[in-house]
Amino acid sequence: MARASTGDHVQQLRMSVFRGDASEGEMITYDVPVREGMVVLDAVLWVQANLAPDLAVRWNCKAAKCGSCSAEINGFPRLMCKSPVSDYGAELSVRPMRTFPIIRDLVTDVSWNYEVNKRIPKFTPSEKDAFDPQPWRMQQEDVDRITEFRKCIECFLCQDVCHVLRDHDRKDAFFGPRFMIRIAGLEMHPKDSLDRRPLLKNEAGVGMCNITKCCTEVCPEHIHITDNGIIPLKERVADLYFDPVRALGRRLRGGGREPDRGRSR
Amino acid sequence: MAEAPRETVETDVLVIGAGGAGMRGAVAAALSGARVTVICKSLLGKAHTVMAEGGMAAALGNVAHLDSWEAHFADTMKGGKLINNWRMAEIHAKEAPERVLELERWGAVFDRTRDGLIHQRPFGAHTYPRLAHIGDRTGLELIRSLQDVLVHTPAVDVHMEVTVASLLTSDGRVAGALAYARADGRLILYRARAILLATGGAGKIYRITSNSWESTGDGTGLAYEAGAQLQDMEFVQFHPTGMVWPPGVRGILVTEGVRGEGGLLRNKEGDRFMEKYDPERMELSARDVVARAINSEVLAGRGSPHGGAFLDITHRSPDFIKSKLPSMYEQFLKLAKVDITKEPMEVAPTIHYYMGGVRVDAETGATNVSGLFAAGEVASGLHGANRLGGNSLSDLLVFGKRAGEAAGAFAGAHGGSAPIDSRQLEQATERLLAPLRRPHGDSPYRLMSELQEVCTKYAPIIREEKGLREGLEKVLELGGRAQLCGTGGPNGRAFNPGWHTAQDLHGMLINAEALFRSAIERKESRGAHARSDYPRLDARWAELNLITEKTPDGMAVRAVENKPLPYELTEVISQSFKRYTPEEIS
Ligand code: SF4
Ligand code: SF4
Ligand code: FES
Numbered sequence A: 001m002a003r004a005s006t007g008d009h010v011q012q013l014r015m016s017v018f019r020g021d022a023s024e025g026e027m028i029t030y031d032v033p034v035r036e037g038m039v040v041l042d043a044v045l046w047v048q049a050n051l052a053p054d055l056a057v058r059w060n061c062k063a064a065k066c067g068s069c070s071a072e073i074n075g076f077p078r079l080m081c082k083s084p085v086s087d088y089g090a091e092l093s094v095r096p097m098r099t100f101p102i103i104r105d106l107v108t109d110v111s112w113n114y115e116v117n118k119r120i121p122k123f124t125p126s127e128k129d130a131f132d133p134q135p136w137r138m139q140q141e142d143v144d145r146i147t148e149f150r151k152c153i154e155c156f157l158c159q160d161v162c163h164v165l166r167d168h169d170r171k172d173a174f175f176g177p178r179f180m181i182r183i184a185g186l187e188m189h190p191k192d193s194l195d196r197r198p199l200l201k202n203e204a205g206v207g208m209c210n211i212t213k214c215c216t217e218v219c220p221e222h223i224h225i226t227d228n229g230i231i232p233l234k235e236r237v238a239d240l241y242f243d244p245v246r247a248l249g250r251r252l253r254g255g256g257r258e259p260d261r262g263r264s265r
Numbered sequence B: 001m002a003e004a005p006r007e008t009v010e011t012d013v014l015v016i017g018a019g020g021a022g023m024r025g026a027v028a029a030a031l032s033g034a035r036v037t038v039i040c041k042s043l044l045g046k047a048h049t050v051m052a053e054g055g056m057a058a059a060l061g062n063v064a065h066l067d068s069w070e071a072h073f074a075d076t077m078k079g080g081k082l083i084n085n086w087r088m089a090e091i092h093a094k095e096a097p098e099r100v101l102e103l104e105r106w107g108a109v110f111d112r113t114r115d116g117l118i119h120q121r122p123f124g125a126h127t128y129p130r131l132a133h134i135g136d137r138t139g140l141e142l143i144r145s146l147q148d149v150l151v152h153t154p155a156v157d158v159h160m161e162v163t164v165a166s167l168l169t170s171d172g173r174v175a176g177a178l179a180y181a182r183a184d185g186r187l188i189l190y191r192a193r194a195i196l197l198a199t200g201g202a203g204k205i206y207r208i209t210s211n212s213w214e215s216t217g218d219g220t221g222l223a224y225e226a227g228a229q230l231q232d233m234e235f236v237q238f239h240p241t242g243m244v245w246p247p248g249v250r251g252i253l254v255t256e257g258v259r260g261e262g263g264l265l266r267n268k269e270g271d272r273f274m275e276k277y278d279p280e281r282m283e284l285s286a287r288d289v290v291a292r293a294i295n296s297e298v299l300a301g302r303g304s305p306h307g308g309a310f311l312d313i314t315h316r317s318p319d320f321i322k323s324k325l326p327s328m329y330e331q332f333l334k335l336a337k338v339d340i341t342k343e344p345m346e347v348a349p350t351i352h353y354y355m356g357g358v359r360v361d362a363e364t365g366a367t368n369v370s371g372l373f374a375a376g377e378v379a380s381g382l383h384g385a386n387r388l389g390g391n392s393l394s395d396l397l398v399f400g401k402r403a404g405e406a407a408g409a410f411a412g413a414h415g416g417s418a419p420i421d422s423r424q425l426e427q428a429t430e431r432l433l434a435p436l437r438r439p440h441g442d443s444p445y446r447l448m449s450e451l452q453e454v455c456t457k458y459a460p461i462i463r464e465e466k467g468l469r470e471g472l473e474k475v476l477e478l479g480g481r482a483q484l485c486g487t488g489g490p491n492g493r494a495f496n497p498g499w500h501t502a503q504d505l506h507g508m509l510i511n512a513e514a515l516f517r518s519a520i521e522r523k524e525s526r527g528a529h530a531r532s533d534y535p536r537l538d539a540r541w542a543e544l545n546l547i548t549e550k551t552p553d554g555m556a557v558r559a560v561e562n563k564p565l566p567y568e569l570t571e572v573i574s575q576s577f578k579r580y581t582p583e584e585i586s
Helices: A040-050 A111-118 A140-150 A157-161 A177-187 A197-201 A214-218 A225-242 A244-252 B020-031 B069-079 B086-105 B138-151 B218-225 B287-299 B318-324 B326-336 B391-413 B422-437 B444-458 B465-482 B497-521 B539-543 B567-576
Strands: A012-020 A025-033 A070-073 A076-079 A091-095 A102-104 B007-016 B036-040 B156-160 B162-170 B173-181 B187-197 B236-243 B264-266 B309-312 B345-354 B357-359 B372-374 B544-551 B554-561
Touching: A012 A040, A012 A102, A025 A040, A040 A091, A040 B444, A070 A157, A076 A157, A076 A214, A111 A177, A111 B138, A140 A177, A140 A225, A140 B138, A157 A177, A157 A214, A177 A197, A177 A225, A197 A225, A214 A225, B007 B020, B007 B173, B007 B218, B007 B391, B020 B036, B020 B138, B020 B156, B020 B187, B020 B391, B036 B162, B036 B187, B069 B086, B069 B567, B086 B138, B086 B391, B138 B156, B138 B391, B162 B187, B162 B218, B162 B422, B162 B497, B173 B422, B187 B218, B187 B391, B187 B422, B218 B357, B218 B372, B218 B497, B218 B544, B236 B287, B236 B326, B264 B287, B287 B309, B287 B345, B318 B326, B372 B391, B422 B497, B444 B465, B444 B497, B465 B497, B497 B544, B497 B554, B539 B544
Parallel strands: A012 A091, B007 B036, B007 B187, B036 B156, B187 B372
Antiparallel strands: A012 A025, A070 A076, A070 A091, B162 B173, B173 B187, B236 B345, B264 B309, B309 B345, B544 B554
């Protein structure tokens, strides 16, 4: 099968695509003429325009910038617009993301992610910063630390691949890697004043992650989700709850209580 | 008998579109006390705004202390060849810095200067380094920051993957909108006191475009049908640098940031050809100038192997390139197998932006239809005949806020929404569902593709009368066929892209017709509108804008005089531009 990305081009591609909805469906095979530089999304759109006008698929930018065209190509979660067909050879299969309910064909219901996002308290500067009449000053290195997290295009491929959500369906207990780095981007923002560690420990379920790093592997933006996001967050949470020296320090300062979600640091 | 809509949603302000202008407008309307419903064709956060790369133009003066609103205003007017709505250009230049700083306080993160202020990068035809930016994904940053505010604003509801088919009016006032949900095809009637259009442009009427599938000109189409005036529809911007090779990626944007960071344009002989076209500003000349220059080089046989020019940044260090232009590096490596730290890119013009759109009041974004507002790319006026890079992101914030506030105030001043005209609603429903009843109608995909061919062929970078007339004929003929088109296949209502495409065609055809009609009328070359049969600026046309409107006899285009610049602003321009060339003044 695989005549991989050696530069020689197959003329015809046999592509099987999942067709169906939540209740039933099957893989249907289409023959697609290959053009140089064609990506899997091109092939899917070619099928849509020529063979199956009602083939449902999400896409917007076709430039790997919007994160709409996530699917599982030969079983691997990928952006279709960033996957040259020449990487696969003469045959490939395209299925919808498995972790989310299917709406139709390649389109899944990702609304759960949007609900999760609403539960994360927004960026909140301190009162002093908020009313500071002078423009804010921040250093480039502080910015650099969080821009990685803010590169996320919400393709939800990491959510798709994370076994906590995929295999154990613990959407009730874990926000998933995408929202771990969302929180990381807020927590490490030099001007943010909230403490989201109680949220992380409880509702967001950072403890559910056992650092398999599958999320990092699939991230099309190459965000180091685990190393730079989740692990530091776990450490912060551990610091808060389990570090006896810190706990003592808090008691000496008269704190002692678990801080409420969203309370000022 | 058409079926009645299944669901009715009541709201004070309906915002159509959730890119930068729509989200900023929704937040503004909510802050003014209105209940707001935002509807978007895609999922939230996927709007075309995310593709804006270079940055947001605002005269903060962080890098060049001499910068001022006056200089920004003058650059914008000069870029737009003076037919901009000067009041919009003035408001934009004055308010952009405030909007950028506000966005930062909402959590947006920008690259910094050594003093820790927002860094600003140089960009085409901006006199000073002026673009606040974060790497080359500033649009995404803007969207995420606004999204964070939006979803935490209790008065705002967001309905994702909903498409509006028609606006409904009553006695010249907007009353609501008929829409359908993509997922299951159910119909929704929105009743609103005010409506803000923030639907973006119509770049999809061309084959080679940097635009996403959503840019089908819905807002201009909806507004036109509802009786609103369109303006400047002949001005469509070709971005000078789109990807050329391989064919699958043709048209994808190569940010102007590459040139902002020092990228050089060369022809196949290795010459920096911009010397011939704009020796002063070279690669950082205005977009229309650079796009035509590349076009001319290709026509003269000096193009790159695939019909473009070379864009070279290899003289910068790999680290610099990867940190300043990370997504360009990635895009070329992945999609074209070109390492831009080692080899030049091949680039050619690609359709990028609609300067034309709905004619609006500068202060409020109000259209001539009572209760209907517009902001962002769907509105026209700010950019005149040619938009400067970086001016669109700031446009979204400045005018999104103003139009959102005005829509909120309008809703506050009107106790309820206007009554729904049941006959109008029935007709709209009928048109929306008709393709589902035509199993053997033309394929909407084929019609769309033919339309794209027509626009690409007959309204190219350099236009002429004969081609434009031929193009118009063909668009009208396609319009006739589209009236009878089906879905191309199965007629299910649930997520059926064939049906969606049939709807999108409707707006695209209105945009294409307006483009050809206006382009025929403007018998001169100005900014993005270049004609081989009228190759020069014509001073008489500097005072005229072309208005497109619906009449009982179909689409009509007429010229109206624009408001003359007040004396102080004329002064601002001449003060600021000692280097003004005679061509630019005329
Ligand atoms: S590292 Fe954690 S979040 Fe990422 S996939 Fe594994 S369990 Fe899921
Ligand atoms: S973190 Fe990466 S994989 Fe996850 S949603 Fe964002 S871009 Fe996609
Ligand atoms: S279509 Fe936008 S990421 Fe693929």
